[in-house]
Amino acid sequence: MIKPYFSVIIPALNEEKFLPHLLDSLAVQSSKNFEVIVVDGKSKDKTVTIAGTYKSRLPSLEVVVADKPSIPLQRNLGARHAKGEWLVFIDSDSILLPYCIDRFQQYISNHKSRLFTTWASPDSENPKDSVYTLFANVYVETTTIFKRPVTPGPMTAVHRSAYEAVGGYDETHKFHEDVDFGLRLFKAGIKMTIIPESLYIWSLRRFRKQGTLKVLNQYALSVWPMIFNRPLKYMPGYDMGGQIYGKKRPMKRSVLVTYERKLQQLMKEFFS
Numbered sequence: 001m002i003k004p005y006f007s008v009i010i011p012a013l014n015e016e017k018f019l020p021h022l023l024d025s026l027a028v029q030s031s032k033n034f035e036v037i038v039v040d041g042k043s044k045d046k047t048v049t050i051a052g053t054y055k056s057r058l059p060s061l062e063v064v065v066a067d068k069p070s071i072p073l074q075r076n077l078g079a080r081h082a083k084g085e086w087l088v089f090i091d092s093d094s095i096l097l098p099y100c101i102d103r104f105q106q107y108i109s110n111h112k113s114r115l116f117t118t119w120a121s122p123d124s125e126n127p128k129d130s131v132y133t134l135f136a137n138v139y140v141e142t143t144t145i146f147k148r149p150v151t152p153g154p155m156t157a158v159h160r161s162a163y164e165a166v167g168g169y170d171e172t173h174k175f176h177e178d179v180d181f182g183l184r185l186f187k188a189g190i191k192m193t194i195i196p197e198s199l200y201i202w203s204l205r206r207f208r209k210q211g212t213l214k215v216l217n218q219y220a221l222s223v224w225p226m227i228f229n230r231p232l233k234y235m236p237g238y239d240m241g242g243q244i245y246g247k248k249r250p251m252k253r254s255v256l257v258t259y260e261r262k263l264q265q266l267m268k269e270f271f272s
Helices: 019-027 047-056 071-081 100-110 127-145 160-165 177-187 205-210 212-227 253-271
Strands: 006-012 034-040 062-065 086-090 115-122 155-159 193-202
Touching (some): 006 071, 019 034, 062 071, 071 086, 100 115, 127 193, 155 160, 155 177
């Protein structure tokens, strides 16, 4: 078997309703130069069984079960199983656009980045969701400007050498493990770059389930520790796992295309 260039690592916990959307999007990628590693955190639903049914569509798929649920632990476990030169960490409720992996490869061939992410698109046509996603994209861009880069949990690609240089994710974190990872990479001289395209769909299920004000308040409380290079390790009420969410809302491609065009124009004006 030819060694894959990318290893897509997906931590999962009770994601039987959401993980299939991500695996479906991986199965139809225009580039096949990747493997998929689903790392389950002792799910109590059918996550592992459902993931296994995709082996016919994703021949390189491997399903690993961790000793306990922990996002940083599951990501590190996936990295230990990975064969690819690049590690792509994706949340189980994200969805990739069909040309995402192909654009990754093009971007790497034209840039010297060892760490990157992309813009996101909302998972519905609700105008509020578009606004939240826009602010999230601007926020990630801003963290790089102020030298507090965030490596977004929904989508982060890192070269294996960079990942190993900082020892992967800190498994003592139950929250902000992605912020901590980005800050340690920055301190090691590894700069994060951002592909100015919406190449994945970001799930706003947390906003819908827990309420916008509660989620925004949690994020606001977490900003100040990050500014002083002390990301939080725990956030009360920040539950993980797909069991606490309802069904995913359908999305329209036309809405995503229109959103991406507006976002590209706005970001070019903002950062020019």
